[in-house]
Amino acid sequence: LRVGTRVFPSSAPNYVGYLISFSAKAAPAVEIYGASKQSYIQDLVVDDQGRLYAGGIAHGTVTFGGALSKHVTGSHQEAFVLALDGSAKARWLRTYDGSQNYQMHALSWHATTGLAAGGLYRTNAPASFGQLSLPASVPYDDPFVLGLSSAGSETWVYGIDAQGFSTVFAVAHRADGGVCVTGQVDGAVTLGAQTVPSEGGKDIFVAALDGKGKPLWWRRFGAAGNDHGLAAVALGNDCVFAGKLSGSADLGS
Numbered sequence: 001l002r003v004g005t006r007v008f009p010s011s012a013p014n015y016v017g018y019l020i021s022f023s024a025k026a027a028p029a030v031e032i033y034g035a036s037k038q039s040y041i042q043d044l045v046v047d048d049q050g051r052l053y054a055g056g057i058a059h060g061t062v063t064f065g066g067a068l069s070k071h072v073t074g075s076h077q078e079a080f081v082l083a084l085d086g087s088a089k090a091r092w093l094r095t096y097d098g099s100q101n102y103q104m105h106a107l108s109w110h111a112t113t114g115l116a117a118g119g120l121y122r123t124n125a126p127a128s129f130g131q132l133s134l135p136a137s138v139p140y141d142d143p144f145v146l147g148l149s150s151a152g153s154e155t156w157v158y159g160i161d162a163q164g165f166s167t168v169f170a171v172a173h174r175a176d177g178g179v180c181v182t183g184q185v186d187g188a189v190t191l192g193a194q195t196v197p198s199e200g201g202k203d204i205f206v207a208a209l210d211g212k213g214k215p216l217w218w219r220r221f222g223a224a225g226n227d228h229g230l231a232a233v234a235l236g237n238d239c240v241f242a243g244k245l246s247g248s249a250d251l252g253s
Contacts, residue, residue, distance in 0.1 A: 002228025003196070006210065006229075013028075013035060026051065031094065034184045035090055036091050038057075038060075038143055039056070039057060039058045039059050039060065039062050040056050040057055041054045041055070041056040041107070042055055042056040042057065042104060042105045042119075043055045043056070043104075043105065043106050043107040044101075044107070045107045045109045045186055046107060046109065047111070047150060048109075048111045050086045051083065051084065051085055051086060051091070051150070052083070052084040052085070052086070052088060052105055053081060053082070053084070053109065053115060054081070054082045054084065054105045054107075055076070055080065055081050055082075055104040055105070055106065055117050055119075056079075056080060056082075056104055056215055057077050057079065057080070057103045057104065058066050058077070058078045058079075058080045058095060058159075059076075059077045059078070061064055065193055068101060071142075074097060075240060075249050076097065076098075076099070076100050076101045076102075076130045077097075077101040077102060077103060078095045078096060078097040078102050079095065079096045079097070079102035079103050079104035079117075079119050079121070080093060080095045080096070080104060081093070081094045081104060081107070081115070081117050081148060081152070081200045083149075083150075083152060088198075090217065092132075092151070092152045093151040093152075094148065094152050096127075096128070096129055096146075096152075097119070097123065098121060098122070098123030098124075098127055098128070099123045099125060099138070100122040100123055100124070101121075101122050101123075101141070101171065101190065101238050102119065102120070102122070102123075102127075102176075103119045103120050103121075103167065104117055104118070104119040104214045105118060105119045105120070105167060105168060105169055105170075105183075105215055106119070106168055106169060106170045106171045107116040107171065108171045108179065109173065110173035110177050110211075110222070111210040112177045112211070113147065113155075113173070113177035114147060114148055114149045114150055114155065115147065115148040115149070115150070116145055116146070116148075116171045116173060116179045117145070117146045117147075117148060117171070117179060118144065118145045118146070118167075118168030118170070118171045118183070119143070119144060119168055120141045120144065120165075120167035121134070121137060121141070121159075122137050122139075122140065122141045122142070122227045123136055123137060123138060124136050124138035127144075127159075129144075129146050129154050130153070130154035131154065131159045132146075132154050132156070132157045133157075134159035135161070136161070137161075140162060140163045140165075140166065140186075140187075141162075141163055141164070141166050141167060141190030142160060142161060142162055142166055143159065143162065143166050143167050143168045143183050143185070144157060144158065144159045144160075144168065144212065145157070145158045145159075145161045145168055145171060145179060145181055145207075145209060146158075147212070149188070153173075155212075155213075156212050157213060158209055158213040158214075158215065160185065160189060160191070160205070161189065161190040161191075162185045162186060162187060162188075162189045162190075162200065163185075163186050163187025163188060163189075164187050165184070165186050165202065166183070166184060166185040166186050166187075166189075167183050167184055168181055168182070169182060169183040169184065169185040169189045169229055169230050169243075170183070170229065170230060170231050170232040170241075171232060172232040172233050172234045173234060174208070174234040174236070174237045174238075174239070175236045176210075176211065176237050176238050177210075177211030178208055178209055178210045178211050178216065178242075179208070179209045179211075179213075179239070180203075180206075180208055180232045180233070180234050180239035181206070181207045181208070181209060181231070182204065182205065182207070182232045182241045182243065183204075183205055183228075183229050183234065183246030183250055184202050184203065184204065184205070184226075184227070184229060184230070185202065185203055185205045185220065186198070186201075186202045186203075188226060189205070189220065190219055191215075196220050197220065198222070199221065199222030199223065199224075199227075199249065200222060200223065200224040200225070201221065201222065201223070201224060201225045201226045201227065201246065202222070202226040202227060202228075203220050203221060203222030203227055204220070204222060204227045204228065204241065204243050204245070205219065205220050205221075205229060206218075206219050206221075206232075207219070207242045208228060219252070220251070221245075221249050221251050222245075222251075223245050223246045223247035223248055223249040224246065224247050224248055225245060225246030225247060226245055226246055227243065227245050227249070228243045228244045229241055229242075229243040230242060230243045230244065231243065231251050
């Protein structure tokens with residue numbers, strides 16, 4: 001990898017995460033996060049003080065730089081959130097792991113309620129997120145959304161009891177601090193006392209949570225094949241979602 005005048009060695013056969021910052025008058029600043037297995041950054045957000053947060057997947061021995069020089073995962077993927085200053089130097093790191101894979105796919109920031117981070121987890125024991133937890137999910141991947149403060153403290157967690165490969169792909173904060181969420185669910189989904197059946201294949205889900213992670217509403221859409229909810233933005237307190245449908249689907253009215 002060549003960035004400006006700096007050249008970084010090959011990572012083959014593994015993926016590595018990287019951050020490159022550009023300014024109008026300066027050369028690019030680069031941080032490389034090396035790994036002994038496949039590791040990568042999935043999303044990046046900035047807070048109201050210009051500090052960065054990166055979310056992604058770590059596997060093997062991962063070098064994050066600075067005081068967080070090395071982190072060694074177990075035999076499975078871990079989800080991580082890495083906090084950085086405005087120069088992309090590491091401030092703190094939170095990792096989440098269990099008996100099987102965890103992945104972090106999406107981040108969003110709100111000045112009042114902090115970070116929201118979404119992804120999937122699979123574990124045959126209760127899933128720990130700091131002092132918070134969700135039920136075991138094995139043999140399935142279950143979606144989650146996690147609230148974090150700017151200092152890295154877990155404030156709330158919300159999970160969906162699904163089947164097959166199910167995950168959060170995008171999160172976005174509403175003006176009131178609530179969170180718009182979208183992703184993919186497979187098979188029947190349990191929401192409290194209600195079970196929502198599949199529309200066929202993997203379906204899109206969209207949801208809104210309040211600023212403490214409590215669900216406000218939840219919808220599921222799908223065609224006969226595999227569908228994906230891939231993007232979310234908030235317009236005030238309204239949620240707007242985008243994704244991919246495999247065919248005709250009833251999106252309501």
